Amino acid sequence: xxxxxxxxxxxxxxxxxxxxxxxxxxxxxxxxxxxxxxxxxxxxxxxxxxxxxxxxxxxxxxxxxxxxxxxxxxxxxxxxxxxxxxxxxxxxxxxxxxxxxxxxxxxxxxxxxxxxxxxxxxxxxxxxxxxxxxxxxxxxxxxxxxxxxxxxxxxxxxxxxxxxxxxxxxxxxxxxxxxxxxxxxxxxxxxxxxxxxxxxxxxxxxxxxxxxxxxxxxxxxxxxxxxxxxxxxxxxxxxxxxxxxxxxxxxxxxxxxxxxxxxxxxxxxxxxxxxxxxxxxxxxxxxxxxxxxxxxxxxxxxxxxxxxxxxxxxxxxxxxxxxxxxxxxxxxxxxxxxxxxxxxxxxx
Ligand code: KG4
Ligand code: ZN
Numbered sequence: 001x002x003x004x005x006x007x008x009x010x011x012x013x014x015x016x017x018x019x020x021x022x023x024x025x026x027x028x029x030x031x032x033x034x035x036x037x038x039x040x041x042x043x044x045x046x047x048x049x050x051x052x053x054x055x056x057x058x059x060x061x062x063x064x065x066x067x068x069x070x071x072x073x074x075x076x077x078x079x080x081x082x083x084x085x086x087x088x089x090x091x092x093x094x095x096x097x098x099x100x101x102x103x104x105x106x107x108x109x110x111x112x113x114x115x116x117x118x119x120x121x122x123x124x125x126x127x128x129x130x131x132x133x134x135x136x137x138x139x140x141x142x143x144x145x146x147x148x149x150x151x152x153x154x155x156x157x158x159x160x161x162x163x164x165x166x167x168x169x170x171x172x173x174x175x176x177x178x179x180x181x182x183x184x185x186x187x188x189x190x191x192x193x194x195x196x197x198x199x200x201x202x203x204x205x206x207x208x209x210x211x212x213x214x215x216x217x218x219x220x221x222x223x224x225x226x227x228x229x230x231x232x233x234x235x236x237x238x239x240x241x242x243x244x245x246x247x248x249x250x251x252x253x254x255x256x257x258x259x260x261x262x263x264x265x266x267x268x269x270x271x272x273x274x275x276x277x278x279x280x281x282x283x284x285x286x287x288x289x290x291x292x293x294x295x296x297x298x299x300x301x302x303x304x305x306x307x308x309x310x311x312x313x314x315x316x317x318x319x320x321x322x323x324x325x326x327x328x329x330x331x332x333x334x335x336x337x338x339x340x341x342x343x344x345x346x347x348x
Contacts, residue, residue: 002079002316003030005067005103006309009056009096010088010116011141012037012047013302016063018071018078019309023317025129030071032299032306033063042181046171053091060099075107080321082112082312084119086332087142093328101324110321112312117143117334119307120269122152123296126310132265134294135257139250139278140270141167141182144213146257147334148341149267152314155335158257159211166246167272169215173222173242177235187239188275194240199225201245206252209260213253218245247281254282258291267294271302 003020014035020028037055041047068075083100086093097113104111121136135158136147144167145160164172167184174183179190201221204214222242226233258266268282279295286293300306315321335341 002313003073003077004080004082004112004309004312004316005064005078005100006082006114006305006312007060007096007100008084008116008119008303008305008308009060009092010084010086011092011303012041012052013304014056014059014063014096015303015305016060016067017305017309018067018073019306019313021129021310021313023130023314027126027129027306027310027313029126029306030073031067032304033067033070034304035059035063038182045175045181047089049089049091052089053095056092056095060095064099075103078107078109080104080110080112080312080316082114082308084116084308085113085326086115086329088116088330090328090330093330097328105324110316111324111326112315112320113322113326114308114311114315115332115334116308117145118153118311121147121149121155121267121334122311122314123269123300123307124267124294126297126300126306131314133263134265134267135254135261135263137250137254137257137266137268138270139166139268139272141165141171141184143270144215145334146211146253148257148261148263150341152311152318154341156339156341157335157337158261159213159253161213161215163214163216164219166213166215166250167270169219169246170272172219173239176223176226177239184272184275187243188277190236190239191243191277194234194236194238196240196244198234198237199241201241203245203249203252206249209256211253211257211260213249215246215249218242243275243277247275247278250278251281251285255285255289258289263291265292265294269296269301274298274301
């Protein structure tokens with residue numbers, strides 16, 4: 001059974017995990033360390049790239065040592081080193097990937113360059129130990145996309161956002177409402193007390209067979225509503241109505257993608273998939289439309305290294321590895337609409 005050490009440092013979380021597994025068996029998480037930088041960035045209202053990378057560099061060594069201790073394994077017992085190489089902030093990606101390469105080089109073990117989005121996509125299947133054919137809805141701070149997935153590395157893009165990501169819209173609306181960064185969890189908290197039908201915010205691009213998303217019109221509509229109210233607004237009702245508009249769009253398009261692809265499974269991942277109202281709405285849709293909903297466990301929805309280790313392990317088990325010369329790629333795509341999911345994505 002192989003065991004990998006994985007590093008995630010694409011944005012503002014420094015994470016290290018040690019995972020062990022065989023394909024088709026539940027992943028064993030031997031260690032999962034996450035050092036969140038949220039308090040550091042909160043006072044700036046968003047992520048400051050230089051602060052993020054400097055803190056990755058400061059925290060990483062301690063996290064690797066803590067993970068080895070927690071897993072009770074030695075460096076020599078690690079079979080390979082995986083790290084996120086994109087998409088993400090260049091200076092942040094560089095820290096984690098360089099650390100993983102250095103360890104791989106020193107121990108003469110394979111290095112596995114992992115696409116952050118592939119990590120999210122795999123995360124609902126940790127307990128299965130493999131990635132079945134399905135439709136993936138990835139909803140994070142930087143990305144919103146629907147993919148046709150045949151297995152690990154076999155993806156076709158069905159739709160993606162043309163402007164803001166769903167999480168980004170949550171964060172921006174949170175900021176408009178005067179809530180702390182990141183806005184997603186704060187907006188959800190406020191929405192619990194509000195009326196989702198109080199404001200009729202727009203649901204963009206929901207007519208026809210279109211699987212692309214757009215959230216900037218919704219965000220602007222919230223802004224204009226707030227401006228009209230001159231600072232005296234029902235925060236909970238606005239949060240609930242905004243959240244409902246995002247959920248309606250995500251559910252509608254996810255169901256359409258399942259119908260078009262004829263897969264039986266819809267899997268959701270990424271930070272926004274922590275949203276309980278979204279999960280509930282998708283559970284209802286899955287019961288109504290007869291498909292299975294696969295969700296990631298809450299501890300692996302937001303950025304973490306377990307998902308990077310799992311994606312790395314699935315590649316490692318196929319004899320795949322990456323060159324130490326592999327660069328970081330801040331805009332690394334996962335797939336295009338032209339890709340055939342029958343072709344295995346060879347590198348990364
Ligand atoms: O996957 P993730 O941790 O990082 C990226 O890869 O972007 O996602 C972070 C995003 C942020 O925009 C955050 O506000 C959002 O996920 N998020 C939520 C919730 N928890 C986190 N959005 C809505 N509801 C939540 N409960
Ligand atoms: Zn992420």
